[in-house]
Amino acid sequence: MGKGIWAAVLLLGAVGAQAQDHAAHAAHAAAQAQSLQGESAAGTVADVPVQDQSGRSLHFHRDLVQGRLVAINFVFTRCTTVCPLLGARFAQVQKQLGDDAGRVALISVSIDPANDTPQELARWGRAFGAAPGWSLVTGARADIDQLARSLGASAADPASHVPLVLLIDERGKPRPWRRLDGLADATVLTAALRGAMAQPVE
Template identity: 40%
Template sequence: MKGCNTRAAKLFTLLSLTLLSASVQAHSPEQHAHAHAKPTEAADATVHFAAVPLLDQHGQTVNLKEDLVADKLVVMSFVYTSCTTVCPVVSGLMKQVQDQLGERIGSEVQLVSISVDPLRDTPTRLQQYAQGFNAGDGWSWLTGTTQSINQTLKGLGAWAADYDAHPPLIMVGDGRSDNWSRFYGFTAPEVLVAKVNELSHARHSLAQHNPAIHAGAHP
């Protein structure tokens, strides 16, 4: 009888471990991403925009600095479409920023998502992916040649040798003042929107003290 009880206990332990393992592996991509992400932290950033051609989700050639950043306030993320953990969460956060900023997107604020896997992320694939997040006209999704993307990412301080292990990162900046911040981890959309508003208020404050700037620049 003692031997039977021992075997039963071992079987129960093995079954419990199997169920626990299955539970861990079956959690959602969002849970997986949160489990592996660093706590949210922000850092001031110095950026350089590589003068290279990129392609948006419509297959149009664009220059990141001249055509999209220009003098706008910008919220920028880095993703790839085959990612099932970090990237859907980051893109979901961007979608919430889009929703919260509403009509300001496309006029005062530009959203940009850059693929870190240009070999697979064609414009068509990016467009299909963007539709899953109801991306509007003011949200551009960019890809390009490997060389162009690598130069772009390095200039922005967002390049990683292994794109599959790139950290969750969203940047917020002002194309006019070149004031940029990097937000590492899963940053609440309210924090990102607050940073956009901070940069917007700084613009208006500067314009009030310098009418010439106000007269020659857009909001």
């Protein structure tokens, strides 16, 4: 068999193996997300410094979460498996909420801050049609690690992160945090947010 044919066979094998790895990661991540769904006591969101996709310097809790109803997920722009799905879900939720989209803050936290500059996050957000009200944030590695821990997540290994969406309602008295499967149909997240909106603020 000629060298060219051998090269083609090896390349196809490598591509196939990579596709299988990506599919396995996505399936494993979805299973983890489903196992972690539910409610947990309201915690303390770390008020670490971050930058959004416009390059603005913010403090995560006081500027993005305090006094708001928010949905938070964790992504990184070089991810080719679950993160594009998470981005697509948030974009769909904004559209499904329609006129109510302004009552919710969507936040995507990069767990690969060494590579995810504000410019990269802006590019990634544009690819999904991110509308106003969806903040994509990055920051120093230590600050992102602290933030992830405060939210019950881990940023240690971006490639194995769990695709959860965390719902936090700080419009009134503390409410339990809700964890949803970030890969579920967008209508599930939209319904959860509408349900939270319908609750009286105490």
